[in-house]
Amino acid sequence: MKTDLERTNSKQATLKLSGATCTSCVFTIEHAGRKVQGVGEVSVDAGKGEINVTYGGNAGSLERIKEIVHRLGYSAEIDWDTVRDA
Numbered sequence: 001m002k003t004d005l006e007r008t009n010s011k012q013a014t015l016k017l018s019g020a021t022c023t024s025c026v027f028t029i030e031h032a033g034r035k036v037q038g039v040g041e042v043s044v045d046a047g048k049g050e051i052n053v054t055y056g057g058n059a060g061s062l063e064r065i066k067e068i069v070h071r072l073g074y075s076a077e078i079d080w081d082t083v084r085d086a
Helices: 023-034 059-071
Strands: 013-018 040-043 051-053 075-085
Touching: 013 059, 023 040, 023 051, 023 059, 040 059, 051 059, 059 075
Parallel strands: none
Antiparallel strands: 013 051, 013 075, 040 051
């Protein structure tokens, strides 16, 4: 049985991240990001300052992750040049 994400046009994108440097920061962002509807995977690389997201193709999912990151006290910006098919 396919998930909603698999039925859609899955995409991958990267958000630029700043302010999150510890393991706890990474876990919190990944955990909260995975709860966003339409998001399949969230992987944070604090060393590179990146959040890599696999999502169902709706840009609103990326905007929602960005909002969550800001509410957690960090900064994130969507790098639209990185959006690609998964």
